[in-house]
Amino acid sequence: MKIEGNELIISGVVATIDRDNIDTDQIIPTEYLKSIKKFGFEDYLFDGWRYLDEGKLGISKNDREQNPDFILNQAPYDKATILLTRDNFGCGSSREHAVWALRDFGIKIVIASSFGDIFYNNCFKNGVLPIKLDKNKIEDLFQKMSDSSVDLSVSLDSKKIFQNENELYSFDVEENLLERIIYGLDDVDMTLKHKDKILAFEQTRMKNTPWIFSND
Amino acid sequence: MPKTLYDKLWEEHHITTLDSSESLLYIDRQYLHEVTSPQAFEGLSKKGLSPWRLNANIATPDHNVPTERGDSFKTENIKDEISKIQVTELDKNCNKFGIKQFDITSINQGIVHVIGPELGYTLPGMTIVCGDSHTSTHGAFGCLAMGIGTSEVEHVLATQTLKVSKLKNMRVKFNGEPQEGVTSKDIVLFLIRTIGTAGGNGHAIEFAGSYIESISMEARMTICNMSIEAGAKVGLIAPDATTFNYVKDHSQLSEEEFEDAMSHWTSLVSDNDASFDKEIEIDVSLIKPQVTWGTSPEMVVDFDQEIPNLDFVDGENKRNFELAKKYMGIEENQKVTDLKFDRVFIGSCTNSRIEDLRDAAKVVDGKKVSEDIIEAIVVPGSGLVKEQAESEGLNIIFEKAGFLWRDPGCSMCLGMNPDQLKPYERCASTSNRNFEGRQGNLGRTHLMSPLMAALTAVNGRVVDPS
Numbered sequence: 001m002k003i004e005g006n007e008l009i010i011s012g013v014v015a016t017i018d019r020d021n022i023d024t025d026q027i028i029p030t031e032y033l034k035s036i037k038k039f040g041f042e043d044y045l046f047d048g049w050r051y052l053d054e055g056k057l058g059i060s061k062n063d064r065e066q067n068p069d070f071i072l073n074q075a076p077y078d079k080a081t082i083l084l085t086r087d088n089f090g091c092g093s094s095r096e097h098a099v100w101a102l103r104d105f106g107i108k109i110v111i112a113s114s115f116g117d118i119f120y121n122n123c124f125k126n127g128v129l130p131i132k133l134d135k136n137k138i139e140d141l142f143q144k145m146s147d148s149s150v151d152l153s154v155s156l157d158s159k160k161i162f163q164n165e166n167e168l169y170s171f172d173v174e175e176n177l178l179e180r181i182i183y184g185l186d187d188v189d190m191t192l193k194h195k196d197k198i199l200a201f202e203q204t205r206m207k208n209t210p211w212i213f214s215n216d
Numbered sequence: 217m218p219k220t221l222y223d224k225l226w227e228e229h230h231i232t233t234l235d236s237s238e239s240l241l242y243i244d245r246q247y248l249h250e251v252t253s254p255q256a257f258e259g260l261s262k263k264g265l266s267p268w269r270l271n272a273n274i275a276t277p278d279h280n281v282p283t284e285r286g287d288s289f290k291t292e293n294i295k296d297e298i299s300k301i302q303v304t305e306l307d308k309n310c311n312k313f314g315i316k317q318f319d320i321t322s323i324n325q326g327i328v329h330v331i332g333p334e335l336g337y338t339l340p341g342m343t344i345v346c347g348d349s350h351t352s353t354h355g356a357f358g359c360l361a362m363g364i365g366t367s368e369v370e371h372v373l374a375t376q377t378l379k380v381s382k383l384k385n386m387r388v389k390f391n392g393e394p395q396e397g398v399t400s401k402d403i404v405l406f407l408i409r410t411i412g413t414a415g416g417n418g419h420a421i422e423f424a425g426s427y428i429e430s431i432s433m434e435a436r437m438t439i440c441n442m443s444i445e446a447g448a449k450v451g452l453i454a455p456d457a458t459t460f461n462y463v464k465d466h467s468q469l470s471e472e473e474f475e476d477a478m479s480h481w482t483s484l485v486s487d488n489d490a491s492f493d494k495e496i497e498i499d500v501s502l503i504k505p506q507v508t509w510g511t512s513p514e515m516v517v518d519f520d521q522e523i524p525n526l527d528f529v530d531g532e533n534k535r536n537f538e539l540a541k542k543y544m545g546i547e548e549n550q551k552v553t554d555l556k557f558d559r560v561f562i563g564s565c566t567n568s569r570i571e572d573l574r575d576a577a578k579v580v581d582g583k584k585v586s587e588d589i590i591e592a593i594v595v596p597g598s599g600l601v602k603e604q605a606e607s608e609g610l611n612i613i614f615e616k617a618g619f620l621w622r623d624p625g626c627s628m629c630l631g632m633n634p635d636q637l638k639p640y641e642r643c644a645s646t647s648n649r650n651f652e653g654r655q656g657n658l659g660r661t662h663l664m665s666p667l668m669a670a671l672t673a674v675n676g677r678v679v680d681p682s
Contacts, residue, residue: 096365
């Protein structure tokens with residue numbers, strides 16, 4: 001993220017994966033969910049497609065047999081900051097590790113026609129911006145990317161996508177979610193500002209529905 | 217204004233509106249397991265916080281646990297060192313914070329979505345979360361239950377609340393009587409096939425209709441469990457007499473508490489004239505046993521139907537189908553019944569409850585697992601399911617037939633424990649996801665009901681149940 005003029009801009013190379021319904025098991029297989037850490041998942045992103053051999057937690061990409069046909073193993077896409085894909089990206093398991101793997105690899109924006117609900121939420125907790133565009137715009141972007149590598153710039157202020165200086169599309173995202181990415185806000189801290197309201201609610205609930213608290 | 221069941225649950229738990237899109241909801245229950253909790257506990261510790269309401273949380277290890285344990289097995293006996301660290305971490309965190317855990321030595325240990333209802337921790341009208349997408353299972357009790365990420369697990373531990381946007385309402389009515397050999401698994405697979413894996417995105421799906429009213433809690437849990445495969449993180453069913461009887465048998469509530477609760481629970485229904493953003497009606501009498509052929513839970517056919525021929529598939533799906541067929545090793549003009557199977561897995565949070573095991577045992581009784589099958593395993597969902605099944609002699613039926621009878625856990629639903637497919641092995645599985653590599657690197661998964669999986673074990677192939 002950098003400031004250009006008055007605008008917050010994320011820009012970089014776009015990697016494309018032309019598939020619908022990419023599930024979180026593809027983004028990061030279960031083997032790597034055995035980690036108890038929150039960082040260090042970059043080498044396991046799209047593991048099943050990125051490597052020809054089977055991996056284990058702790059084995060780095062340099063000790064693996066990389067699949068030369070997979071886009072993230074090819075320059076300049078190995079430095080991609082934007083991922084373009086199709087429909088229902090991130091469906092399936094709730095694993096936040098999927099977003100951690102994208103983030104650790106360096107992906108800051110995922111553009112798709114739709115997202116799995118839980119994945120979409122998880123993105124905003126980790127500084128990854130999911131952008132939803134209509135299917136025809138996604139198709140158009142795929143066309144633009146088909147011949148050679150393309151850099152895109154995304155303005156978080158105007159919510160617009162640019163190629164070179166040309167505006168391609170604008171997109172919608174809830175302001176409060178976007179702010180979480182811009183300022184790196186922590187949800188727990190923000191929610192604890194409502195501590196009194198939560199306590200008062202809880203007291204009333206204990207009175208009205210005591211059975212909920214029966215094992216307390 | 218008339219309200220849906222989801223609207224009512226939302227309002228009952230609504231603390232405050234935060235901004236244009238999000239509200240703060242009170243969370244009654246959180247289930248924890250070893251995979252998605254360690255980073256949440258670490259975050260809590262770093263902030264110097266402790267759980268807001270300790271007893272709202274119930275923990276058990278399930279994803280990593282080996283299913284061949286036998287007696288007096290402890291966490292330190294787990295052979296996979298990395299899995300052992302994760303399970304140990306759950307033990308440590310539960311001890312440190314004082315959270316109730318049914319650990320690997322407990323008779324109550326099991327898959328989190330099996331033990332919650334069974335031990336009476338899931339009650340109608342609750343908000344329930346867990347760092348696991350199949351938390352939708354608990355919606356079968358008229359709960360607002362959903363899977364969340366690890367940051368949210370930490371948030372719920374710290375604040376007893378969740379920041380959420382309100383979902384849209386969708387209702388699926390299942391009417392009619394199913395054909396012989398058709399179970400709730402077939403019904404939900406048929407729904408996913410019909411609306412697609414993104415069909416329920418952004419929606420809470422309420423399941424209703426005469427079929428839903430007629431089925432058991434176990435069958436309802438199977439349907440709500442897989443609402444996430446239809447894209448909906450929330451699936452729910454209005455509680456009725458079937459629900460109340462189950463809760464009476466399983467909860468630890470006193471008679472007085474139960475009666476008190478009943479007066480509230482009976483109000484948990486969608487109002488007659490409540491409006492839904494989307495409504496679908498399905499006649500279940502037309503549904504045949506369903507089997508997945510591809511790598512997405514929407515790639516489903518009737519068991520005796522031809523798998524889609526690429527010549528007749530349109531543009532967008534063609535790419536997806538081509539990749540799926542290649543991965544699954546399926547040739548043109550094949551049916552699922554033409555495929556030779558290597559393994560059978562009966563278990564998972566979708567289908568490891570007592571009724572599922574009874575369904576499977578019925579067709580296995582007196583028969584033998586086919587010689588073509590390398591291994592067929594039955595993994596009860598919990599220690600209590602295992603005990604119940606053994607008291608009915610189901611384990612004897614399975615073992616006599618050549619099945620392996622295991623200890624409770626997530627097992628072969630996902631490749632985190634020793635139960636995994638080898639590359640290119642084809643598995644008849646009662647689990648919920650047929651994603652690439654889900655059951656093991658390059659493994660091939662076909663989802664189906666316990667009855668169909670048991671028949672596949674006996675025949676080495678998918679066969680007509682009638």
